[in-house]
Amino acid sequence: MDRLQHWLDQATDTAVGWLSSPAALMQFGLLIAAYILARLLARRFSPIVEKTLTPKPDSVHILARLSRFALQFLPLLLPLLAYALTALGEGLTRATFGSGEVIAFGKRVFLFLAAVELVRKVLPPGFLKLMGRYVLLPVMALHALGFLDDATTRLDAAQVNLGNIQFTALSLIRGLIAGSLLFWLGSWSNRQSAGYLKAQPDLRPATRELAIKASEVAIFGAAFLLLMSIMGIDLTAVAVLGGALGVGIGLGLQQIAANFVSGIILLLEGQTTVGDYVELDGGEKGTIVKMTARACVLETFDGRWIVVPNEHFITTRVVNYSDQGSANRYEALFSVSYETDINLVPDIIEGAVSKLPFVLQAPDGPDCELRGFGESSVDFAVEYWVAGIDDGKNKYGSPVLFAIWNALKEAGIEMPYPHRVVELRNAPAI
Template sequence: MKFDLSEYPPIVQQIADYGVQGYELAMGWLLSPAAWSQFGILVGAYLLAVLITRRMRPPLQKLIDPGDKQSIFTSARLFVLQFLPLVLPLLAYLLTGIGEQIVRSIFDSGAVIAFGKRVFMFLAVRIFVRDILKDPFLTLLGRFILIPIAALYMLGMLDFVILQLTETVVGAGNIQFSLISVVRGVIAGSLLFWLGQWSNSQTSSLIQKQEIRPSLRQLLIKVVEFTIFGAAFLILMNVMGINLGALAVLGGAIGVGLGFGLQKIASNFISGVILLVEGQATVGDYVELDGGEKGQIVKMTARAAILETFDGRWIVVPNEDFITTRVVNYSDSGSANRYEAEFSVSYDTDINLIPAIIEAAVCKHPEVLNLPYPPDCELRGFGDSGIDFAVEFWVNGIDDGPNKYTSDVLFLVWNALRDNNIEIPYPHRVVEIKGAFPAVVSQ
């Protein structure tokens, strides 16, 4: 078949040339006894694979499926179980390979059966992406990267596409690179990014379960995170063919930038490392800074700590402020906090009875601690209207937000005084009139 396409663009001529080659190849297959025998072997291999799969899959699934039994191999068996849909295409691929050896020994040709093997491999890849991959990101990569690559391999065009991408060089200024480097970088970067995220989450979960100091736990998590993504970056640079020695200039520029324009960022980063090492303030602590900022630390990043106030606001505090200013930590290392509730009683009261009554009442509160000290009722003074007392108590927590310790204790004090008929005074004023009352003039 010959067409005069000289007036058309080169790409149209090339596509037409591929079409003619495909047509001639198809006609050669249709008219060749060797091709027909290979078609027959392909069909027979597929039907045999279907028959074997139907017989083998139920007992194989029963053997692998752990059911309700729990053991150390349960997770591994469930992982293997999800690959059962691949049995049919892979078995067909294996049987076709056996038939290919027979055909090549007889006809010295196996183009058709080789194409059939690639079709079965494509079907296996498609099943793998559609039925086995569960992670959304991996599914996206499989759909738009793995399946197209398998399709090119099935059509026998993968080597040609790789060659074209290798020979196509693009650049910006003095930097030049081939398109195959970009493709490798995208694929490898995507996989490394997902693997880094997955391994980081698994390692963080493992570290969180360890019985170690919270600040040290956060430091280990950060070290692992930087190590994983640093290694992923170096591997990605190597995959893309970028000379790591060329990064020395970039590293020097970054060092100069840190020395001049990024002093605060560097200071905050180092301060964050010091905080994690020393453990003076960590996630979960309630702190108050010299500047008036106070709240619970909900997150510590490389640059700043995030405080959450009890009214729902988030305050971003640079790590440097925790090092250079005074910080009050109300819950460092889980230590208890002391509060006091003030009250007064009437001057008619036997004050010797008050401490025992109040201390017994406050001890009933489920959050009040006996250690380091039990509730302690103290006489504070003699006021204008009554005798002033205060009860001191210790709790694990902050008396704000969801905790209303002082309010609860005052309720207990009120009820205890009322039950013992002890009067809580209110202000009294004595008015003294000197001299006689003025005369009242009647009209």
């Protein structure tokens, strides 16, 4: 309270001194004139700047995006013009009267007003607006009142010790602010780079995923090192921490490290990538929809997601139905009775299956094969190629079986069912 009273008394004495000084009154007049002139200039040039920078609605090139970005800062034109004119007036005042405290205070106020407009009208809702409201505005207010240097001096004098690491309260606050901004910027840069890489059609999916992960590691690694430098932390301590982390990985995080390295190998080889339909030895099968540093996510035909560690793709046998192309061969089993002329069956079935729109003629057309002589039927199978993966033998298998049934019915060929002969011994005579 005593310090606050001292500051209030000092502010009162300064205000009284300004009001009683002709030089100070002259500076107040220059401030008012600078604001009025800045307002007139802003009113005059704002429509011109807006018309010049506004691109066509359908423009998407880099200059159009830069113009739209620059237009967001148009509300800052008035306070920045007032700041610039006040800076010119400050030089004139100091040359004439040898002092310029009042006009310097006004210049800082105009800069604070620019920060207010930036937070209110320019920064988007979310993290940046939150940082502007609770960090930028208080700092600019202290700067406008002339208390910023005193506050930074006191914070810089306060020491904080964490083991062998020493830093000041000012560096801690600066690190929190800079860390928040750096990692927000890193997250934004990572999203932008990932979007750009995903939009490149010339890159293989595996190369694309590897480039995305490499850019993510590089961005956040650079942000971490820059943050350490801003906070003034000696990087040798980080090296010691890295060595301890390496020991921890070797002792307790072997599986995580193995999965991470396996993920890198998968991306480098490119034999398994997003969009492939795979089947593992453990029975997991589905389409790869996502590859992370630790695991691959498989989506089954019924919409379920299976998370499979990357190590399983390296150490076990993996059947990839999509790696060599989209064509896959399937077969449909059927039987006919022993009264059938089986020499006619292949032509009938192959012709019926060939008419289905999804059946391919290359690398081979439908092939009907005799598989064996059963207890009650002659067993056949027709093999066919399709462009894609069968949905649990329902996507293509069901239409093929319908085609076989209709073709056999149309040809008058019977599909048998089991027959049994029952012999009754010692049965009474009828």
